Amino acid sequence: MGCYLTNRDPEKNFEALWKTFHRRYPFFQLRNVDWCKQYKIYRPRISSAMSDEALFEVLCEMLDPLDDGHVEITARLGQRKVKKHFTAEKEPRFYRELTERQIKRLFEVARSTLTANGFGPYSKTKAWMIRYCRSREFGYMRILELEGVSKKRVSMALDEISRDFPSLKGFIIDIRDNPGGEDSIALMIGNRFADRVRVAFHRRSKIGPGAEDFTPLRTWQLTQQGNVQFTCPIILLTCDAVFSGAECFALALRELPHVTILGEHTNGIFSYQLEKKLPNGWDYSLSYQEYLSADMVCYEGRGVPADIGLLNTKADLDTGVDPLIIRALKILSQQDSRVSV
Structure with a gap:
């Protein structure tokens, strides 16, 4: 039971997701997102007492400005484990x-x-x-x-x-x-x-x-x-x-x-998806590769x-x-x- 509660800890899960993006996501500048500023905005909203639903909502809000269809989170929430899916993609x-x-x-x-x-x-x-x-x-x-x-x-x-x-x-x-x-x-x-x-x-x-x-x-x-x-x-x-x-x-x-x-x-969105799992079992993914044309132009985001x-x-x-x-x-x-x- 203790391990289960530890794995569900919202603070631990927030930190795990933020750090993975901090290390592996290549396009913060290209997509006009200050990732450290996102931390300062959203980290204070995380507490050990918050619900899974509230954590999911905060993570989605933090990721949404990336406007990247390869940025996704899938969770099962509530007693009925209802599947919820988020993507940062804006509809083409x-x-x-x-x-x-x-x-x-x-x-x-x-x-x-x-x-x-x-x-x-x-x-x-x-x-x-x-x-x-x-x-x-x-x-x-x-x-x-x-x-x-x-x-x-x-x-x-x-x-x-x-x-x-x-x-x-x-x-x-x-x-x-x-x-x-x-x-x-x-x-x-x-x-x-x-x-x-x-x-x-x-x-x-x-x-x-x-x-x-x-x-x-x-x-x-x-x-x-x-x-x-x-x-x-x-x-x-x-x-x-x-x-x-x-x-x-x-x-x-x-x-x-x-x-x-x-x-x-x-x-x-050229990259393959880097697929990861949070400590609480939620699946998430992100772009992690930069593609460049033959003449070294990056067309990511455009x-x-x-x-x-x-x-x-x-x-x-x-x-x-x-x-x-x-x-x-x-x-x-x-x-x-x-x-x-």
Whole structure:
């Protein structure tokens, strides 16, 4: 019983969470949060007599200004152990504009827009998260996420798709509403579109409280993979509901000279989540890695920018036409005509 009471001690749990963020979270300055000031504000509100519910509320208030979707707390509160979940993420514009049902409808609209422009049905690939179809001149691939499938199956799916590469003049890759996943899978896909070896991105992990307390910088590369690569014009469709590993995919592809990013900036949370547990058993997580572009720019908090800005709205559901697909096809057709002249 004594150990249980000790583990539930609000002061001990507050200190544990604050110190972990103090040592491991890299983005206080970037996100305009003075973490020591947060301690001075919120530590006096912690007492050994406070309830679990009150502690949860204070921790959430302290973390909320970080505006980081990888900052989360999950607790079970009260006698019934009701699960409560908090994230510091502010809802992306894409999700404010469209409900879950409307997003599903939007991708039906995208599918019908492709059909109206000469694309055939989706081909069944070996990887469930890759959907592919083509017209006579152009290919389209939607990537739903970047995990939950073996690398072998991803490679087999890409092998199938790449058989069409020689007969295509342009390609659309759609990562809108992609929650992310594994960097390694992102690069596996990106490698099929690489023209040569290029720096994809750099990464380092926060390991201490000092401003420069990071692991040595590591570099990831795009390298040509597969029997054939597609190096004709590519349009990458994005929105601000593109997260984490999918953002790393965008960060890598923007280094390719034949890629144009169309849509909206990505969300701006690149790191894997560092998952931890408080002494009272609550789970929490935080970003702990800093990703940098090939030219050493950190896009945390602002996302990978689009080359051409264009937003999906509810009006697209009424018109039954996806404007991003239409614009992508127009750009590809124009680039193809310039090449043909």
